[in-house]
Amino acid sequence: MNQDNNQKGNKSYKKPYYVLDMFSYPSGEGLHMGHVKVYTASDIYARHKRMKGYEVLHPTGFDSFGLPAEQYAIKNKVNPTISTKKNSDNFLRQMKDLKLSYDYDNVTSTTDPEFYKWTQWIFKQLYKKGLAYQSHEPINWCPSCKTGLANEDLEGNLCERCGSVVEKRPLRQWVLKITEYADRLIDDLDTLPEWKDWIKDLQRNWIGRSEGSEIDFKLVSQRKDLSFVERDSIGLVGYGTSIETELKNSYENKFTIFTTRADTLFGCTYTVLAPEHNLVSELIKNNIIDNRDEVLKYIAETKNKTDIDRSSEGKEKRGVRLEGVLAVNPANQEEVPVYIADYVLPDYGTGAIMAVPAHDGRDREFAEKYNIAIKEVMQNVSDDKTDSSEEVLINSEEFDGLSSEDAKNKITEKVKGKVVKKYKLRDWVFARQRYWGEPFPIVFAVNEDGSTDYNKPYLVSDVELPVKLPLVESYEPTGTGESPLADIEEFINIYGYIDDNNEFLSCDKTDKRAKIFKRESNTMPQWAGSSWYWLRFLDPHNNTEMFSRERIEKYPEVDIYLGGVEHATRHLIYGRFWYKFLYDIGIVPNIEPFKRLETVGLVLGEGGVKMSKRLGNIINPDDIIREYGVDVTRMYVMFMSPFDGSSAWNAKSLSGMKRFLDRVQSLKNKIGNPCKNVNMMDQTIKKVGEDIELLKFNTAISQLMIALNEFEENGLSLDEYQKFLQLLAPFAPVTFEKLSKDYNMEESWPEYDINKIENNQVTIAVQIAGKMRGTFEIDRDKEDEEVVSKLKEQDIYNKYITSQNIEPKKIIVVRNKIVNVVI
RNA sequence: GCCUGGGUGGCGGAAUGGUAGACGCAAGAGACUUAAAAUCUCUCGAGGAUUACCUCGUGCGGGUUCGAGUCCCGCCCCAGGCACCA
Numbered sequence: 001m002n003q004d005n006n007q008k009g010n011k012s013y014k015k016p017y018y019v020l021d022m023f024s025y026p027s028g029e030g031l032h033m034g035h036v037k038v039y040t041a042s043d044i045y046a047r048h049k050r051m052k053g054y055e056v057l058h059p060t061g062f063d064s065f066g067l068p069a070e071q072y073a074i075k076n077k078v079n080p081t082i083s084t085k086k087n088s089d090n091f092l093r094q095m096k097d098l099k100l101s102y103d104y105d106n107v108t109s110t111t112d113p114e115f116y117k118w119t120q121w122i123f124k125q126l127y128k129k130g131l132a133y134q135s136h137e138p139i140n141w142c143p144s145c146k147t148g149l150a151n152e153d154l155e156g157n158l159c160e161r162c163g164s165v166v167e168k169r170p171l172r173q174w175v176l177k178i179t180e181y182a183d184r185l186i187d188d189l190d191t192l193p194e195w196k197d198w199i200k201d202l203q204r205n206w207i208g209r210s211e212g213s214e215i216d217f218k219l220v221s222q223r224k225d226l227s228f229v230e231r232d233s234i235g236l237v238g239y240g241t242s243i244e245t246e247l248k249n250s251y252e253n254k255f256t257i258f259t260t261r262a263d264t265l266f267g268c269t270y271t272v273l274a275p276e277h278n279l280v281s282e283l284i285k286n287n288i289i290d291n292r293d294e295v296l297k298y299i300a301e302t303k304n305k306t307d308i309d310r311s312s313e314g315k316e317k318r319g320v321r322l323e324g325v326l327a328v329n330p331a332n333q334e335e336v337p338v339y340i341a342d343y344v345l346p347d348y349g350t351g352a353i354m355a356v357p358a359h360d361g362r363d364r365e366f367a368e369k370y371n372i373a374i375k376e377v378m379q380n381v382s383d384d385k386t387d388s389s390e391e392v393l394i395n396s397e398e399f400d401g402l403s404s405e406d407a408k409n410k411i412t413e414k415v416k417g418k419v420v421k422k423y424k425l426r427d428w429v430f431a432r433q434r435y436w437g438e439p440f441p442i443v444f445a446v447n448e449d450g451s452t453d454y455n456k457p458y459l460v461s462d463v464e465l466p467v468k469l470p471l472v473e474s475y476e477p478t479g480t481g482e483s484p485l486a487d488i489e490e491f492i493n494i495y496g497y498i499d500d501n502n503e504f505l506s507c508d509k510t511d512k513r514a515k516i517f518k519r520e521s522n523t524m525p526q527w528a529g530s531s532w533y534w535l536r537f538l539d540p541h542n543n544t545e546m547f548s549r550e551r552i553e554k555y556p557e558v559d560i561y562l563g564g565v566e567h568a569t570r571h572l573i574y575g576r577f578w579y580k581f582l583y584d585i586g587i588v589p590n591i592e593p594f595k596r597l598e599t600v601g602l603v604l605g606e607g608g609v610k611m612s613k614r615l616g617n618i619i620n621p622d623d624i625i626r627e628y629g630v631d632v633t634r635m636y637v638m639f640m641s642p643f644d645g646s647s648a649w650n651a652k653s654l655s656g657m658k659r660f661l662d663r664v665q666s667l668k669n670k671i672g673n674p675c676k677n678v679n680m681m682d683q684t685i686k687k688v689g690e691d692i693e694l695l696k697f698n699t700a701i702s703q704l705m706i707a708l709n710e711f712e713e714n715g716l717s718l719d720e721y722q723k724f725l726q727l728l729a730p731f732a733p734v735t736f737e738k739l740s741k742d743y744n745m746e747e748s749w750p751e752y753d754i755n756k757i758e759n760n761q762v763t764i765a766v767q768i769a770g771k772m773r774g775t776f777e778i779d780r781d782k783e784d785e786e787v788v789s790k791l792k793e794q795d796i797y798n799k800y801i802t803s804q805n806i807e808p809k810k811i812i813v814v815r816n817k818i819v820n821v822v823i
Numbered sequence: 824g825c826c827u828g829g830g831u832g833g834c835g836g837a838a839u840g841g842u843a844g845a846c847g848c849a850a851g852a853g854a855c856u857u858a859a860a861a862u863c864u865c866u867c868g869a870g871g872a873u874u875a876c877c878u879c880g881u882g883c884g885g886g887u888u889c890g891a892g893u894c895c896c897g898c899c900c901c902a903g904g905c906a907c908c909a
Contacts, residue, residue, distance in 0.1 A: 156906090198827045198904095205826060205905060212909080259909060272909090317907075343907045353909045361824085362907060424908055565903080639847075640835060646902090647835055653848045659862095660847085699837070702846035709846090765842040770890055772842055812889050818841045822889045 014055035022563030026087035047730035070436035108540035110529025117466035141169035146477035194596035208424025212260035215417035258349030263407035267377035276346035290324035330415035437523030486521035602646035631732035638697035685752035
């Protein structure tokens with residue numbers, strides 16, 4: 001409350017405040033009820049802040065790159081620019097219908113070249129800092145969308161957008177090194193006290209940091225013929241010599257495992273490599289494995305298995321032993337078998353594990369299946385057997401009795417391992433083989449034979465930004481893993497030269513310096529624009545800078561950011577990553593972009609099911625506004641549940657809100673003497689203001705209803721009437737405008753008198769033996785003794801205590817609230 | 824399996840450890856009306872007494888406390904996220 005007092009005193013200075021809601025993808029369907037809920041909430045919040053004297057920045061715009069527009073374009077042969085414009089205009093029309101108080105003069109869109117110029121510029125900076133690189137590793141390929149996808153775009157093993165099973169496909173990609181920011185993305189969550197803990201958990205979980213050790217295991221060959229020779233060397237003359245020679249040259253190698261439980265190293269009874277592990281193919285190539293065919297068969301099976309196949313097998317752990325080799329446990333030099341198994345993932349940790357079946361459930365399951373030894377090395381010393389944190393080492397001589405944590409370090413040190421951190425988060429696959437996205441500011445040199453030399457990329461000079469998307473006739477992806485842009489000769493082939501900054505500048509073909517280059521044909525993913533859009537919102541018409549210094553200093557961070565939870569692990573991680581990067585290169589002043597984050601709950605269809613086209617239960621905001629008016633629509637959506645809760649649409653409840661606003665219209669007739677209940681207005685001002693701050697719009701509205709009930713019954717003064725209208729204004733702007741115009745009212749938030757909030761009389765509840773028995777009235781803040789003596793005058797006390805000849809053991813008085821008689 | 828969030832009337836939902844069910848919807852009764860709609864008044868957790876009283880009641884079982892929807896322990900169920908992460 002205290003920080004809100006800035007409207008007093010210096011009138012000319014208004015404290016800046018940035019209220020942002022997640023901008024929308026302008027679909028052909030128009031706004032849905034979910035939009036109405038978030039946007040109305042942020043609008044009420046913004047209006048309230050404005051009334052309290054803040055200089056509120058409340059912008060909107062569109063995230064208009066993306067597949068649906070492109071698919072529409074493919075089908076109808078129209079450039080997505082056109083359909084996108086049409087849809088955005090419809091969205092804006094609806095937003096205005098809803099009386100959302102955005103700054104409509106500064107609406108911008110990610111597809112605006114003046115916008116994506118800066119998206120390209122940021123990419124350039126990432127590239128310059130070594131945070132953008134090309135990769136040919138197998139990536140997730142959606143055969144239906146015909147494009148590569150980031151891990152974040154998958155649901156299980158399915159394309160998040162179309163539900164197709166994705167394949168792994170090696171494809172040239174641009175990748176951003178988000179993993180380099182993984183620690184900061186986790187650690188800096190601690191600097192965000194206004195974020196909900198569960199959202200932070202979601203992000204931590206997604207990034208998935210685990211701290212552990214990397215330990216080398218020696219791999220030695222153990223040819224079957226060795227044991228054969230040893231057994232038979234006495235008898236088989238002439239055969240032994242050659243084998244001995246071969247043994248001397250025998251294969252020796254090593255591999256690195258990752259573990260978070262280095263303390264259990266002594267309990268390792270086998271090791272597992274991912275079937276895809278490089279060492280496995282090397283062993284096969286060098287003919288070290290005795291059961292080569294079996295191993296190859298298993299590897300092939302793994303390749304063909306999708307994640308769905310695997311889980312349908314109940315995640316039973318299967319694997320194949322690599323016959324002929326053994327791994328040496330560096331802690332005790334024990335030789336243990338080596339397996340390959342698909343429960344070890346190639347792209348996490350080092351793709352190899354030490355298995356400790358005694359202390360890991362998965363390893364135990366596997367060991368039991370293949371009859372591998374299980375060796376206990378930890379003992380629980382806690383009284384509470386469920387507390388696994390109090391384990392000490394046993395069976396290791398050297399380290400006996402050490403606690404788990406100490407043992408991790410000591411053992412890692414002993415075996416010359418490394419303490420390392422690993423993440424689930426992968427680098428961000430930042431290229432799509434599609435038309436409707438930001439082109440990369442990249443060209444490639446051309447080989448003598450005319451082919452593109454992808455090893456020689458050059459950044460396009462700033463003066464040539466934006467690299468504009470060309471107009472094309474066909475938007476269909478090639479399907480060969482290239483974007484449709486690859487076929488547009490006029491776009492792809494470009495003459496120019498490399499300037500002093502080692503950047504590409506185009507020039508005329510006839511220019512002496514002119515050489516042919518080829519443009520990058522991939523485009524950026526839809527997440528690119530949304531990773532920084534709120535910064536462009538500061539200054540969308542600035543055609544020389546991303547935003548002016550003055551603007552970023554005024555609004556260095558978003559004060560409150562409202563949107564859907566579904567963005568917690570993608571947009572909000574990408575956005576934080578880019579913002580941190582921009583901080584590192586001195587563009588923005590903070591380490592975190594969003595000071596307070598609030599997530600909206602779902603608006604479900606009647607009966608509590610999701611609204612969907614298939615079920616035909618979609619409620620169209622336009623229809624509701626037409627039938628009931630804007631204010632009823634806004635207030636009903638706010639009243640139906642708390643902001644972060646989800647609840648079902650109920651057409652009948654909607655008419656209750658209409659009743660409320662109708663009654664407000666006729667409240668004017670009750671103006672006269674001040675309300676008998678002198679506290680009502682002040683209580684309401686306090687409650688509504690506080691609830692808006694907490695986004696508890698449902699209880700704010702209920703307080704307005706309580707006030708209305710009171711005023712209808714007991715009348716109200718003109719002053720009370722005007723204050724009531726002001727409180728209503730952020731919720732029901734149309735009603736406010738209509739009713740306030742007779743009074744020449746200022747649109748400011750009324751103040752309350754804290755001394756008037758509380759009644760002089762309070763109701764004390766009487767509890768006898770812990771049960772409620774009645775109440776009595778007494779002056780506020782009376783001493784406990786007075787409360788007790790008043791209590792003893794009560795009939796209820798007589799009935800339960802005096803007349804029963806009971807002597808209370810104790811009487812507990814809670815000031816202004818309750819007395820409890822303990823008997 | 825792991826991590827979150829949640830479970831309160833017929834429904835949406837209120838309750839800094841202090842009168843459970845605010846506010847609203849639906850339902851019932853009544854008033855107005857030729858009638859209906861709208862509007863207004865009253866009732867509305869369950870059971871029993873039927874005047875103003877008692878008993879039970881916030882997913883289940885324990886516990887802490889003068890007092891628990893709220894805190895602790897153990898379960899069950901629902902929703903979301905992650906998912907063989909070593």
